[in-house]
Amino acid sequence: MADEMNVLVTLNAGYLPPLKVMLWSLHANNPAEKIHLWLVHAEMTPAEVASVEQLTTAFGWDLSNVKVTPDFVAQTPLIERYPQEMYFRLLCGQILPATVHRVIYLDPDIVVINEIRPLWELDLGGKMLAAAVHRGVTNLVDSVNKIRLGTTTSYFNSGVLVIDVDQAREKINAEDITATIEKYSDLLILPDQDILNFLYGNDILEIDEEVWNYDTRKYLIYQTRNLTQHDIHWVMQHTVLLHYCGTPKPWDASSDSKFTSLFLNYQQQVDRFVAAAEPVEEVES
Structure with missing residues:
Protein backbone atom coordinates (compact mmCIF):
# COMPACT_ATOMS: atom_id res chain seq x y z
CA MET A 1 0.00 0.00 0.00
CA ALA A 2 1.21 3.51 -0.78
CA ASP A 3 2.07 5.89 2.04
CA GLU A 4 -0.67 7.42 4.14
CA MET A 5 -2.01 10.78 2.99
CA ASN A 6 -2.69 13.58 5.48
CA VAL A 7 -5.92 15.44 4.76
CA LEU A 8 -6.66 18.57 6.77
CA VAL A 9 -10.10 20.08 7.40
CA THR A 10 -10.76 23.14 9.56
CA LEU A 11 -14.37 24.03 10.25
CA ASN A 12 -17.13 24.57 12.75
CA ALA A 13 -20.14 22.32 13.30
CA GLY A 14 -22.22 24.22 10.74
CA TYR A 15 -20.24 22.58 7.95
CA LEU A 16 -20.33 19.03 9.28
CA PRO A 17 -23.03 17.79 6.85
CA PRO A 18 -21.14 18.79 3.67
CA LEU A 19 -17.88 17.60 5.25
CA LYS A 20 -19.35 14.11 5.52
CA VAL A 21 -20.34 14.23 1.86
CA MET A 22 -16.80 15.28 0.92
CA LEU A 23 -15.27 12.47 2.98
CA TRP A 24 -17.69 9.94 1.51
CA SER A 25 -16.78 10.97 -2.04
CA LEU A 26 -13.06 10.91 -1.20
CA HIS A 27 -13.29 7.32 -0.03
CA ALA A 28 -15.65 6.23 -2.80
CA ASN A 29 -13.19 7.29 -5.47
CA ASN A 30 -10.02 6.39 -3.57
CA PRO A 31 -11.08 3.17 -1.82
CA ALA A 32 -7.58 1.68 -1.47
CA GLU A 33 -6.01 4.81 -0.01
CA LYS A 34 -5.02 5.09 3.63
CA ILE A 35 -6.03 8.55 4.83
CA HIS A 36 -5.15 10.33 8.06
CA LEU A 37 -7.82 12.95 8.61
CA TRP A 38 -6.85 15.92 10.75
CA LEU A 39 -10.05 17.48 12.08
CA VAL A 40 -9.11 20.92 13.44
CA HIS A 41 -11.76 22.97 15.21
CA ALA A 42 -12.38 25.22 18.19
CA GLU A 43 -15.63 24.09 19.70
CA MET A 44 -17.12 20.87 18.31
CA THR A 45 -18.80 18.60 20.83
CA PRO A 46 -17.69 14.99 21.40
CA ALA A 47 -20.90 13.83 19.68
CA GLU A 48 -20.11 15.92 16.61
CA VAL A 49 -16.59 14.56 16.42
CA ALA A 50 -17.96 11.04 16.89
CA SER A 51 -20.19 11.51 13.84
CA VAL A 52 -17.06 12.09 11.74
CA VAL A 66 -7.45 18.52 17.20
CA LYS A 67 -9.35 20.96 19.37
CA VAL A 68 -7.55 24.29 19.30
CA THR A 69 -6.89 25.66 22.78
CA PRO A 70 -8.62 28.81 24.03
CA ASP A 71 -5.23 30.55 24.29
CA PHE A 72 -4.53 29.88 20.62
CA VAL A 73 -8.03 30.94 19.62
CA ALA A 74 -7.53 34.20 21.49
CA GLN A 75 -4.65 35.14 19.20
CA THR A 76 -6.42 34.01 16.04
CA PRO A 77 -7.44 36.92 13.81
CA LEU A 78 -11.17 37.27 13.47
CA ILE A 79 -13.11 39.50 11.13
CA GLU A 80 -16.83 39.84 11.74
CA ARG A 81 -18.94 37.65 9.43
CA TYR A 82 -16.17 35.08 9.02
CA PRO A 83 -15.45 32.11 11.33
CA GLN A 84 -12.07 31.92 13.02
CA GLU A 85 -11.62 28.37 11.75
CA MET A 86 -10.77 29.72 8.29
CA TYR A 87 -7.39 30.84 9.66
CA PHE A 88 -6.52 27.46 11.11
CA ARG A 89 -5.51 26.15 7.67
CA LEU A 90 -2.87 28.86 7.32
CA LEU A 91 -1.70 28.32 10.90
CA CYS A 92 -1.63 24.53 10.68
CA GLY A 93 2.14 24.56 11.23
CA GLN A 94 1.54 25.85 14.75
CA ILE A 95 -1.41 23.48 15.35
CA LEU A 96 -0.37 20.10 13.97
CA PRO A 97 2.34 17.96 15.60
CA ALA A 98 5.94 18.11 14.35
CA THR A 99 5.55 14.63 12.85
CA VAL A 100 3.27 16.06 10.15
CA HIS A 101 5.29 17.34 7.21
CA ARG A 102 2.72 17.69 4.40
CA VAL A 103 -1.07 17.96 4.23
CA ILE A 104 -3.74 18.42 1.61
CA TYR A 105 -6.25 20.97 2.86
CA LEU A 106 -9.81 20.64 1.48
CA ASP A 107 -12.81 22.90 1.99
CA PRO A 108 -15.92 20.94 3.07
CA ASP A 109 -17.93 22.15 0.04
CA ILE A 110 -15.95 19.88 -2.30
CA VAL A 111 -16.61 16.48 -3.80
CA VAL A 112 -13.84 14.18 -4.95
CA ILE A 113 -14.56 12.35 -8.20
CA ASN A 114 -11.19 10.83 -9.18
CA GLU A 115 -7.84 9.79 -7.72
CA ILE A 116 -6.26 12.35 -5.41
CA ARG A 117 -2.83 10.74 -4.96
CA PRO A 118 -1.14 12.75 -7.75
CA LEU A 119 -1.89 15.89 -5.73
CA TRP A 120 -0.33 14.32 -2.64
CA GLU A 121 2.79 13.40 -4.60
CA LEU A 122 3.06 16.79 -6.30
CA ASP A 123 6.57 18.23 -6.45
CA LEU A 124 6.27 21.68 -4.90
CA GLY A 125 9.60 22.73 -6.35
CA GLY A 126 10.64 24.30 -3.08
CA LYS A 127 7.42 26.30 -2.68
CA MET A 128 5.54 26.27 0.62
CA LEU A 129 2.08 25.85 -0.94
CA ALA A 130 0.25 24.74 -4.06
CA ALA A 131 -3.09 26.23 -5.08
CA ALA A 132 -5.24 26.97 -8.11
CA VAL A 133 -6.29 30.25 -9.67
CA HIS A 134 -9.94 30.66 -10.69
CA ARG A 135 -9.63 32.53 -13.95
CA GLY A 136 -12.46 33.54 -16.23
CA VAL A 137 -12.40 33.66 -19.99
CA THR A 138 -9.92 36.49 -19.55
CA ASN A 139 -7.67 37.36 -16.61
CA LEU A 140 -9.77 40.39 -15.66
CA VAL A 141 -10.71 39.20 -12.15
CA ASP A 142 -7.13 38.15 -11.51
CA SER A 143 -5.92 41.61 -12.57
CA VAL A 144 -8.48 43.38 -10.38
CA ASN A 145 -7.34 41.42 -7.33
CA LYS A 146 -3.71 42.26 -8.04
CA ILE A 147 -4.58 45.95 -8.10
CA ARG A 148 -6.79 45.69 -5.00
CA LEU A 149 -4.11 43.94 -2.93
CA GLY A 150 -1.06 45.47 -4.56
CA THR A 151 0.36 42.05 -5.41
CA THR A 152 2.22 40.79 -8.47
CA THR A 153 1.26 37.12 -8.35
CA SER A 154 -1.98 35.54 -9.55
CA TYR A 155 -4.88 35.42 -7.10
CA PHE A 156 -5.03 31.92 -5.61
CA ASN A 157 -8.11 30.19 -4.22
CA SER A 158 -7.66 28.88 -0.67
CA GLY A 159 -10.19 26.03 -0.91
CA VAL A 160 -7.62 23.43 -1.98
CA LEU A 161 -4.06 23.66 -0.72
CA VAL A 162 -1.05 21.41 -0.62
CA ILE A 163 0.95 22.63 2.36
CA ASP A 164 4.58 21.98 3.21
CA VAL A 165 3.92 22.07 6.94
CA ASP A 166 7.61 22.28 7.85
CA GLN A 167 7.92 25.51 5.86
CA ALA A 168 4.61 26.78 7.24
CA ARG A 169 5.97 26.40 10.78
CA GLU A 170 8.83 28.70 9.89
CA LYS A 171 7.05 31.27 7.71
CA ILE A 172 3.43 31.64 8.85
CA ASN A 173 2.46 33.11 12.21
CA ALA A 174 -0.56 34.75 13.77
CA GLU A 175 1.29 38.01 14.42
CA GLN A 193 -7.84 34.09 0.97
CA ASP A 194 -6.71 37.69 0.69
CA ILE A 195 -4.16 37.09 3.45
CA LEU A 196 -2.94 33.96 1.67
CA ASN A 197 -2.28 35.97 -1.47
CA PHE A 198 -1.02 39.15 0.15
CA LEU A 199 1.52 37.52 2.47
CA TYR A 200 2.40 34.25 0.76
CA GLY A 201 1.55 34.58 -2.94
CA ASN A 202 5.19 34.39 -3.96
CA ASP A 203 5.53 31.03 -2.21
CA ILE A 204 2.65 29.29 -4.03
CA LEU A 205 2.93 26.85 -6.92
CA GLU A 206 0.00 27.10 -9.32
CA ILE A 207 -1.95 23.91 -10.08
CA ASP A 208 -4.57 23.31 -12.77
CA GLU A 209 -7.93 24.62 -11.61
CA LYS A 218 -17.98 28.12 -14.31
CA TYR A 219 -18.83 25.17 -16.57
CA LEU A 220 -19.76 27.42 -19.49
CA ILE A 221 -16.70 29.60 -18.92
CA TYR A 222 -14.42 26.56 -18.99
CA GLN A 223 -16.19 25.39 -22.13
CA THR A 224 -15.66 28.74 -23.82
CA ARG A 225 -12.04 28.96 -22.75
CA ASN A 226 -11.25 25.49 -24.06
CA LEU A 227 -13.32 25.69 -27.24
CA THR A 228 -15.89 23.16 -25.91
CA GLN A 229 -13.25 20.45 -25.46
CA HIS A 230 -13.73 20.19 -21.70
CA ASP A 231 -17.33 19.04 -21.66
CA ILE A 232 -19.00 17.05 -18.88
CA HIS A 233 -17.42 13.82 -20.12
CA TRP A 234 -13.96 15.40 -19.86
CA VAL A 235 -14.76 16.65 -16.37
CA MET A 236 -15.85 13.25 -15.12
CA GLN A 237 -12.72 11.63 -16.52
CA HIS A 238 -10.09 14.24 -15.65
CA THR A 239 -11.30 16.52 -12.85
CA VAL A 240 -10.52 15.36 -9.33
CA LEU A 241 -11.96 18.06 -7.07
CA LEU A 242 -15.26 19.80 -7.73
CA HIS A 243 -15.54 22.94 -5.61
CA TYR A 244 -19.03 24.32 -4.98
CA CYS A 245 -17.90 27.93 -4.61
CA GLY A 246 -20.26 30.75 -3.83
CA THR A 247 -24.00 30.42 -3.36
CA PRO A 248 -26.38 28.73 -3.49
CA LYS A 249 -24.66 25.67 -2.11
CA PRO A 250 -25.70 22.32 -3.60
CA TRP A 251 -27.50 21.33 -0.41
CA ASP A 252 -29.71 24.44 -0.66
CA ALA A 253 -33.16 23.99 -2.16
CA SER A 254 -32.49 26.80 -4.66
CA SER A 255 -29.45 25.05 -6.16
CA ASP A 256 -30.09 23.53 -9.57
CA SER A 257 -26.78 23.56 -11.44
CA LYS A 258 -25.18 20.95 -13.67
CA PHE A 259 -23.30 19.56 -10.65
CA THR A 260 -26.00 19.76 -7.98
CA SER A 261 -27.29 16.23 -8.59
CA ASP A 271 -27.22 9.67 4.82
CA ARG A 272 -28.33 6.10 4.07
CA PHE A 273 -25.12 4.74 5.59
CA VAL A 274 -25.60 6.77 8.76
CA ALA A 275 -29.26 5.78 9.03
CA ALA A 276 -28.45 2.10 8.58
CA ALA A 277 -25.76 2.29 11.26
CA GLU A 278 -28.05 3.83 13.88
CA PRO A 279 -29.05 1.37 16.61
CA VAL A 280 -32.66 0.22 16.49
CA GLU A 281 -34.50 0.95 19.72
CA GLU A 282 -36.07 -2.08 21.30
CA VAL A 283 -39.84 -1.99 21.64
CA GLU A 284 -41.11 -3.07 25.00
CA SER A 285 -43.59 -5.91 24.82
Whole structure:
Protein backbone atom coordinates (compact mmCIF):
# COMPACT_ATOMS: atom_id res chain seq x y z
CA MET A 1 0.00 0.00 0.00
CA ALA A 2 1.21 3.51 -0.78
CA ASP A 3 2.07 5.89 2.04
CA GLU A 4 -0.67 7.42 4.14
CA MET A 5 -2.01 10.78 2.99
CA ASN A 6 -2.69 13.58 5.48
CA VAL A 7 -5.92 15.44 4.76
CA LEU A 8 -6.66 18.57 6.77
CA VAL A 9 -10.10 20.08 7.40
CA THR A 10 -10.76 23.14 9.56
CA LEU A 11 -14.37 24.03 10.25
CA ASN A 12 -17.13 24.57 12.75
CA ALA A 13 -20.14 22.32 13.30
CA GLY A 14 -22.22 24.22 10.74
CA TYR A 15 -20.24 22.58 7.95
CA LEU A 16 -20.33 19.03 9.28
CA PRO A 17 -23.03 17.79 6.85
CA PRO A 18 -21.14 18.79 3.67
CA LEU A 19 -17.88 17.60 5.25
CA LYS A 20 -19.35 14.11 5.52
CA VAL A 21 -20.34 14.23 1.86
CA MET A 22 -16.80 15.28 0.92
CA LEU A 23 -15.27 12.47 2.98
CA TRP A 24 -17.69 9.94 1.51
CA SER A 25 -16.78 10.97 -2.04
CA LEU A 26 -13.06 10.91 -1.20
CA HIS A 27 -13.29 7.32 -0.03
CA ALA A 28 -15.65 6.23 -2.80
CA ASN A 29 -13.19 7.29 -5.47
CA ASN A 30 -10.02 6.39 -3.57
CA PRO A 31 -11.08 3.17 -1.82
CA ALA A 32 -7.58 1.68 -1.47
CA GLU A 33 -6.01 4.81 -0.01
CA LYS A 34 -5.02 5.09 3.63
CA ILE A 35 -6.03 8.55 4.83
CA HIS A 36 -5.15 10.33 8.06
CA LEU A 37 -7.82 12.95 8.61
CA TRP A 38 -6.85 15.92 10.75
CA LEU A 39 -10.05 17.48 12.08
CA VAL A 40 -9.11 20.92 13.44
CA HIS A 41 -11.76 22.97 15.21
CA ALA A 42 -12.38 25.22 18.19
CA GLU A 43 -15.63 24.09 19.70
CA MET A 44 -17.12 20.87 18.31
CA THR A 45 -18.80 18.60 20.83
CA PRO A 46 -17.69 14.99 21.40
CA ALA A 47 -20.90 13.83 19.68
CA GLU A 48 -20.11 15.92 16.61
CA VAL A 49 -16.59 14.56 16.42
CA ALA A 50 -17.96 11.04 16.89
CA SER A 51 -20.19 11.51 13.84
CA VAL A 52 -17.06 12.09 11.74
CA GLU A 53 -15.26 9.19 13.39
CA GLN A 54 -18.14 6.92 12.40
CA LEU A 55 -17.12 7.47 8.78
CA THR A 56 -13.35 7.35 9.20
CA THR A 57 -13.64 4.08 11.13
CA ALA A 58 -15.81 2.57 8.41
CA PHE A 59 -13.25 3.66 5.80
CA GLY A 60 -10.29 2.26 7.75
CA TRP A 61 -8.78 5.74 8.10
CA ASP A 62 -7.03 7.36 11.04
CA LEU A 63 -8.68 10.39 12.66
CA SER A 64 -6.95 12.99 14.80
CA ASN A 65 -9.36 15.27 16.63
CA VAL A 66 -7.45 18.52 17.20
CA LYS A 67 -9.35 20.96 19.37
CA VAL A 68 -7.55 24.29 19.30
CA THR A 69 -6.89 25.66 22.78
CA PRO A 70 -8.62 28.81 24.03
CA ASP A 71 -5.23 30.55 24.29
CA PHE A 72 -4.53 29.88 20.62
CA VAL A 73 -8.03 30.94 19.62
CA ALA A 74 -7.53 34.20 21.49
CA GLN A 75 -4.65 35.14 19.20
CA THR A 76 -6.42 34.01 16.04
CA PRO A 77 -7.44 36.92 13.81
CA LEU A 78 -11.17 37.27 13.47
CA ILE A 79 -13.11 39.50 11.13
CA GLU A 80 -16.83 39.84 11.74
CA ARG A 81 -18.94 37.65 9.43
CA TYR A 82 -16.17 35.08 9.02
CA PRO A 83 -15.45 32.11 11.33
CA GLN A 84 -12.07 31.92 13.02
CA GLU A 85 -11.62 28.37 11.75
CA MET A 86 -10.77 29.72 8.29
CA TYR A 87 -7.39 30.84 9.66
CA PHE A 88 -6.52 27.46 11.11
CA ARG A 89 -5.51 26.15 7.67
CA LEU A 90 -2.87 28.86 7.32
CA LEU A 91 -1.70 28.32 10.90
CA CYS A 92 -1.63 24.53 10.68
CA GLY A 93 2.14 24.56 11.23
CA GLN A 94 1.54 25.85 14.75
CA ILE A 95 -1.41 23.48 15.35
CA LEU A 96 -0.37 20.10 13.97
CA PRO A 97 2.34 17.96 15.60
CA ALA A 98 5.94 18.11 14.35
CA THR A 99 5.55 14.63 12.85
CA VAL A 100 3.27 16.06 10.15
CA HIS A 101 5.29 17.34 7.21
CA ARG A 102 2.72 17.69 4.40
CA VAL A 103 -1.07 17.96 4.23
CA ILE A 104 -3.74 18.42 1.61
CA TYR A 105 -6.25 20.97 2.86
CA LEU A 106 -9.81 20.64 1.48
CA ASP A 107 -12.81 22.90 1.99
CA PRO A 108 -15.92 20.94 3.07
CA ASP A 109 -17.93 22.15 0.04
CA ILE A 110 -15.95 19.88 -2.30
CA VAL A 111 -16.61 16.48 -3.80
CA VAL A 112 -13.84 14.18 -4.95
CA ILE A 113 -14.56 12.35 -8.20
CA ASN A 114 -11.19 10.83 -9.18
CA GLU A 115 -7.84 9.79 -7.72
CA ILE A 116 -6.26 12.35 -5.41
CA ARG A 117 -2.83 10.74 -4.96
CA PRO A 118 -1.14 12.75 -7.75
CA LEU A 119 -1.89 15.89 -5.73
CA TRP A 120 -0.33 14.32 -2.64
CA GLU A 121 2.79 13.40 -4.60
CA LEU A 122 3.06 16.79 -6.30
CA ASP A 123 6.57 18.23 -6.45
CA LEU A 124 6.27 21.68 -4.90
CA GLY A 125 9.60 22.73 -6.35
CA GLY A 126 10.64 24.30 -3.08
CA LYS A 127 7.42 26.30 -2.68
CA MET A 128 5.54 26.27 0.62
CA LEU A 129 2.08 25.85 -0.94
CA ALA A 130 0.25 24.74 -4.06
CA ALA A 131 -3.09 26.23 -5.08
CA ALA A 132 -5.24 26.97 -8.11
CA VAL A 133 -6.29 30.25 -9.67
CA HIS A 134 -9.94 30.66 -10.69
CA ARG A 135 -9.63 32.53 -13.95
CA GLY A 136 -12.46 33.54 -16.23
CA VAL A 137 -12.40 33.66 -19.99
CA THR A 138 -9.92 36.49 -19.55
CA ASN A 139 -7.67 37.36 -16.61
CA LEU A 140 -9.77 40.39 -15.66
CA VAL A 141 -10.71 39.20 -12.15
CA ASP A 142 -7.13 38.15 -11.51
CA SER A 143 -5.92 41.61 -12.57
CA VAL A 144 -8.48 43.38 -10.38
CA ASN A 145 -7.34 41.42 -7.33
CA LYS A 146 -3.71 42.26 -8.04
CA ILE A 147 -4.58 45.95 -8.10
CA ARG A 148 -6.79 45.69 -5.00
CA LEU A 149 -4.11 43.94 -2.93
CA GLY A 150 -1.06 45.47 -4.56
CA THR A 151 0.36 42.05 -5.41
CA THR A 152 2.22 40.79 -8.47
CA THR A 153 1.26 37.12 -8.35
CA SER A 154 -1.98 35.54 -9.55
CA TYR A 155 -4.88 35.42 -7.10
CA PHE A 156 -5.03 31.92 -5.61
CA ASN A 157 -8.11 30.19 -4.22
CA SER A 158 -7.66 28.88 -0.67
CA GLY A 159 -10.19 26.03 -0.91
CA VAL A 160 -7.62 23.43 -1.98
CA LEU A 161 -4.06 23.66 -0.72
CA VAL A 162 -1.05 21.41 -0.62
CA ILE A 163 0.95 22.63 2.36
CA ASP A 164 4.58 21.98 3.21
CA VAL A 165 3.92 22.07 6.94
CA ASP A 166 7.61 22.28 7.85
CA GLN A 167 7.92 25.51 5.86
CA ALA A 168 4.61 26.78 7.24
CA ARG A 169 5.97 26.40 10.78
CA GLU A 170 8.83 28.70 9.89
CA LYS A 171 7.05 31.27 7.71
CA ILE A 172 3.43 31.64 8.85
CA ASN A 173 2.46 33.11 12.21
CA ALA A 174 -0.56 34.75 13.77
CA GLU A 175 1.29 38.01 14.42
CA ASP A 176 1.90 38.68 10.72
CA ILE A 177 -1.68 37.79 9.84
CA THR A 178 -3.11 40.00 12.60
CA ALA A 179 -0.92 42.95 11.64
CA THR A 180 -1.98 42.67 8.00
CA ILE A 181 -5.67 42.51 8.90
CA GLU A 182 -5.38 45.55 11.15
CA LYS A 183 -3.59 47.54 8.45
CA TYR A 184 -5.63 46.49 5.41
CA SER A 185 -9.01 45.43 6.84
CA ASP A 186 -10.90 47.84 4.55
CA LEU A 187 -9.46 46.09 1.48
CA LEU A 188 -10.12 42.50 2.55
CA ILE A 189 -13.11 40.85 0.87
CA LEU A 190 -12.33 37.19 1.61
CA PRO A 191 -10.01 37.63 4.59
CA ASP A 192 -8.15 34.31 4.76
CA GLN A 193 -7.84 34.09 0.97
CA ASP A 194 -6.71 37.69 0.69
CA ILE A 195 -4.16 37.09 3.45
CA LEU A 196 -2.94 33.96 1.67
CA ASN A 197 -2.28 35.97 -1.47
CA PHE A 198 -1.02 39.15 0.15
CA LEU A 199 1.52 37.52 2.47
CA TYR A 200 2.40 34.25 0.76
CA GLY A 201 1.55 34.58 -2.94
CA ASN A 202 5.19 34.39 -3.96
CA ASP A 203 5.53 31.03 -2.21
CA ILE A 204 2.65 29.29 -4.03
CA LEU A 205 2.93 26.85 -6.92
CA GLU A 206 0.00 27.10 -9.32
CA ILE A 207 -1.95 23.91 -10.08
CA ASP A 208 -4.57 23.31 -12.77
CA GLU A 209 -7.93 24.62 -11.61
CA GLU A 210 -9.94 22.38 -13.95
CA VAL A 211 -8.35 19.31 -12.37
CA TRP A 212 -7.72 20.28 -8.75
CA ASN A 213 -10.17 23.06 -7.90
CA TYR A 214 -12.99 23.09 -10.44
CA ASP A 215 -15.37 25.97 -9.76
CA THR A 216 -18.76 24.38 -10.43
CA ARG A 217 -20.27 27.78 -11.30
CA LYS A 218 -17.98 28.12 -14.31
CA TYR A 219 -18.83 25.17 -16.57
CA LEU A 220 -19.76 27.42 -19.49
CA ILE A 221 -16.70 29.60 -18.92
CA TYR A 222 -14.42 26.56 -18.99
CA GLN A 223 -16.19 25.39 -22.13
CA THR A 224 -15.66 28.74 -23.82
CA ARG A 225 -12.04 28.96 -22.75
CA ASN A 226 -11.25 25.49 -24.06
CA LEU A 227 -13.32 25.69 -27.24
CA THR A 228 -15.89 23.16 -25.91
CA GLN A 229 -13.25 20.45 -25.46
CA HIS A 230 -13.73 20.19 -21.70
CA ASP A 231 -17.33 19.04 -21.66
CA ILE A 232 -19.00 17.05 -18.88
CA HIS A 233 -17.42 13.82 -20.12
CA TRP A 234 -13.96 15.40 -19.86
CA VAL A 235 -14.76 16.65 -16.37
CA MET A 236 -15.85 13.25 -15.12
CA GLN A 237 -12.72 11.63 -16.52
CA HIS A 238 -10.09 14.24 -15.65
CA THR A 239 -11.30 16.52 -12.85
CA VAL A 240 -10.52 15.36 -9.33
CA LEU A 241 -11.96 18.06 -7.07
CA LEU A 242 -15.26 19.80 -7.73
CA HIS A 243 -15.54 22.94 -5.61
CA TYR A 244 -19.03 24.32 -4.98
CA CYS A 245 -17.90 27.93 -4.61
CA GLY A 246 -20.26 30.75 -3.83
CA THR A 247 -24.00 30.42 -3.36
CA PRO A 248 -26.38 28.73 -3.49
CA LYS A 249 -24.66 25.67 -2.11
CA PRO A 250 -25.70 22.32 -3.60
CA TRP A 251 -27.50 21.33 -0.41
CA ASP A 252 -29.71 24.44 -0.66
CA ALA A 253 -33.16 23.99 -2.16
CA SER A 254 -32.49 26.80 -4.66
CA SER A 255 -29.45 25.05 -6.16
CA ASP A 256 -30.09 23.53 -9.57
CA SER A 257 -26.78 23.56 -11.44
CA LYS A 258 -25.18 20.95 -13.67
CA PHE A 259 -23.30 19.56 -10.65
CA THR A 260 -26.00 19.76 -7.98
CA SER A 261 -27.29 16.23 -8.59
CA LEU A 262 -23.82 14.73 -8.19
CA PHE A 263 -23.47 16.27 -4.73
CA LEU A 264 -26.99 15.21 -3.76
CA ASN A 265 -26.29 11.64 -4.83
CA TYR A 266 -23.25 11.43 -2.54
CA GLN A 267 -25.31 13.08 0.18
CA GLN A 268 -27.99 10.41 -0.17
CA GLN A 269 -25.38 7.66 0.06
CA VAL A 270 -23.81 8.96 3.26
CA ASP A 271 -27.22 9.67 4.82
CA ARG A 272 -28.33 6.10 4.07
CA PHE A 273 -25.12 4.74 5.59
CA VAL A 274 -25.60 6.77 8.76
CA ALA A 275 -29.26 5.78 9.03
CA ALA A 276 -28.45 2.10 8.58
CA ALA A 277 -25.76 2.29 11.26
CA GLU A 278 -28.05 3.83 13.88
CA PRO A 279 -29.05 1.37 16.61
CA VAL A 280 -32.66 0.22 16.49
CA GLU A 281 -34.50 0.95 19.72
CA GLU A 282 -36.07 -2.08 21.30
CA VAL A 283 -39.84 -1.99 21.64
CA GLU A 284 -41.11 -3.07 25.00
CA SER A 285 -43.59 -5.91 24.82
